[in-house]
Structures are given as structure tokens and as C-alpha cells.
Amino acid sequence: xxxxxxxxxxxxxxxxxxxxxxxxxxxxxxxxxxxxxxxxxxxxxxxxxxxxxxxxxxxxxxxxxxxxxxxxxxxxxxxxxxxxxxxxxxxxxxxxxxxxxxxxxxxxxxxxxxxxxxxxxxxxxxxxxxxxxxxxxxx
Numbered sequence: 001x002x003x004x005x006x007x008x009x010x011x012x013x014x015x016x017x018x019x020x021x022x023x024x025x026x027x028x029x030x031x032x033x034x035x036x037x038x039x040x041x042x043x044x045x046x047x048x049x050x051x052x053x054x055x056x057x058x059x060x061x062x063x064x065x066x067x068x069x070x071x072x073x074x075x076x077x078x079x080x081x082x083x084x085x086x087x088x089x090x091x092x093x094x095x096x097x098x099x100x101x102x103x104x105x106x107x108x109x110x111x112x113x114x115x116x117x118x119x120x121x122x123x124x125x126x127x128x129x130x131x132x133x134x135x136x137x138x139x
Contacts (some may be wrong), residue, residue, distance in 0.1 A: 022046075027084050027109060040128060043096050047117070047130060050093045051086070056082060072111050079104045086117065096122055111135065 004117030020035030022042035036042040066089050070076050083102045101118040102114055113134040120127045 030039060039096065039123060040126060043121060044128065044130060046094050047090065047097070047119075051091050051115070051117075051130075051132060065089070066113065068132070068134060072113055076107055077113075078107065086115070090117075090119075098122055100127070111137065 005055045007031045018037070020037055021039060022036045023033045024045035025104050025117060036045060037097065050064070051066050054070060055065045058064040064081075066086055068082075071082065076086060082104050086102050086104075087099050088099065097119040099117060099119045101116075102113075103116040105113075105114045106112070114131070115134075116129060116131045118127070118129040
């Protein structure tokens with residue numbers, strides 16, 4: 001006899017929930033994954049994942065990722081094209097947000113790239129932002 005599946009209704013905006021809605025990026029725990037308990041926290045993690053993934057890096061999804069690290073040592077980066085790629089990738093892979101602003105700057109005569117994304121959650125229009133600074137240091 002088949003067992004009946006029991007579903008739990010989760011309010012992803014509620015901060016008092018004890019039900020995880022995802023696994024945040026980066027994976028930095030030893031042997032375990034941390035859990036995110038709010039949509040806002042998980043969306044930021046998903047956004048980081050899209051921004052930091054190189055195209056071809058994700059198995060069975062070769063178009064996933066912005067590919068920012070590959071651009072770091074390029075001489076002539078088309079910043080407008082990079083902005084458009086960031087917007088397109090987030091529209092496809094992080095549909096829970098609406099990008100309100102993308103600022104991309106490259107420091108002249110160096111391998112430093114600054115990216116600032118401002119966005120709002122579609123579920124409640126809660127604004128948030130993320131900033132990534134890439135430099136030539138390899139650890």
C-alpha cells in the first residue's frame with residue numbers, strides 16, 4: 001500500500017521558521033552544509049552562485065554562469081556587454097528578483113573588477129544589494 005505524502009506549508013518570508021528553504025553558497029562547513037531559512041538569504045546565495053560560476057562549469061547546464069573570473073585578465077572588457085550578461089543570467093536563473101541597478105567598473109591599468117548589483121525581491125519588494133570585488137590575487 002502506498003504511503004500518503006505529507007506536505008508542509010512554508011512561509012519563506014517568515015523569519016521565525018525552523019524549516020530550511022535552501023543551502024547557501026559558498027559551501028564552507030566541514031562535512032555538513034549550512035541551511036538558509038529565509039528567501040532573502042537564499043536568493044543572495046543563488047545570485048552569488050550565478051555570478052561566480054563559469055559557463056561550462058555546471059554539469060548538464062553549460063550556459064549557466066556569468067563567467068566573471070575569465071574576464072579579469074582581459075585587456076578590453078566590454079562593460080556594457082558584461083552588464084547585459086549579468087542581467088540576462090539573473091533573469092533566467094534567479095527569477096525571484098528584479099535587478100534595479102548593475103554597476104560594473106574596471107580599475108585602469110590593473111586587474112581589478114568591481115561589480116555592484118542592486119535588486120528587489122519580487123515576493124515583497126524588499127531591496128537588497130551585493131558587491132563583488134575581483135583582483136589578481138590568487139590564493
